[in-house]
Amino acid sequence: GDSVTQMEGPVTLSEEAFLTINCTYTATGYPSLFWYVQYPGEGLQLLLKATKADDKGSNKGFEATYRKETTSFHLEKGSVQVSDSAVYFCALPLQGGSEKLVFGKGMKLTVNP
Amino acid sequence: DAGVIQSPRHEVTEMGQEVTLRCKPISGHNSLFWYRQTMMRGLELLIYFNNNVPIDDSGMPEDRFSAKMPNASFSTLKIQPSEPRDSAVYFCASSLNRARNSPLHFGNGTRLTVT
Numbered sequence: 001g002d003s004v005t006q007m008e009g010p011v012t013l014s015e016e017a018f019l020t021i022n023c024t025y026t027a028t029g030y031p032s033l034f035w036y037v038q039y040p041g042e043g044l045q046l047l048l049k050a051t052k053a054d055d056k057g058s059n060k061g062f063e064a065t066y067r068k069e070t071t072s073f074h075l076e077k078g079s080v081q082v083s084d085s086a087v088y089f090c091a092l093p094l095q096g097g098s099e100k101l102v103f104g105k106g107m108k109l110t111v112n113p
Numbered sequence: 114d115a116g117v118i119q120s121p122r123h124e125v126t127e128m129g130q131e132v133t134l135r136c137k138p139i140s141g142h143n144s145l146f147w148y149r150q151t152m153m154r155g156l157e158l159l160i161y162f163n164n165n166v167p168i169d170d171s172g173m174p175e176d177r178f179s180a181k182m183p184n185a186s187f188s189t190l191k192i193q194p195s196e197p198r199d200s201a202v203y204f205c206a207s208s209l210n211r212a213r214n215s216p217l218h219f220g221n222g223t224r225l226t227v228t
Binding site: 105 | 119144146147154155156158161168169204206208210216217219220221222
């Protein structure tokens with residue numbers, strides 16, 4: 001079935017370091033792909049999304065490119081900040097157009113000053 | 114916009130007791146989801162509603178769990194009787210499903226501890 005596999009961490013970085021969080025997917029067709037972020041004590045919120053192959057989603061300095069050939073949607077940021085400390089989830093809708101989202105296990109990022 | 118509102122934020126109860134979690138979705142959203150988050154299993158979709166009708170409850174773990182959505186602005190998730198293994202953070206989320214790929218908006222969750 002449709003699924004995502006992502007790095008689980010936890011990962012600790014220093015401020016201004018480069019961040020990559022890997023996410024690969026298995027799906028029928030070409031679903032939209034999402035990254036959600038969960039800050040401490042809060043629910044998840046959408047960080048960025050891409051709806052078709054080669055699309056690049058971006059927000060708050062984060063980017064991810066929908067790669068059909070490698071079935072990947074890796075999240076990157078060139079220079080992380082302390083405020084980026086959170087848990088990051090890769091997600092896709094089950095069965096293409098379904099409203100049901102399946103999430104990866106999440107990766108906890110801690111950024112130290 | 115107040116966002117998705119869940120109550121209570123924290124619930125501590127003893128095994129065997131009934132627990133009711135509450136959710137108010139964003140006004141105008143017509144899809145509502147209940148998720149459970151644990152360290153071991155991550156985020157699991159329990160059930161979701163569209164226009165107040167349950168569409169898929171295949172994620173509900175067992176008969177002890179039930180969910181209702183009596184109107185567009187309120188939903189409950191009930192566990193009766195509760196067990197220690199039900200301890201988790203329960204999230205409610207809503208979306209406007211007319212917009213394809215519309216994002217989920219999550220509440221801040223209810224942290225349930227069953228002793």
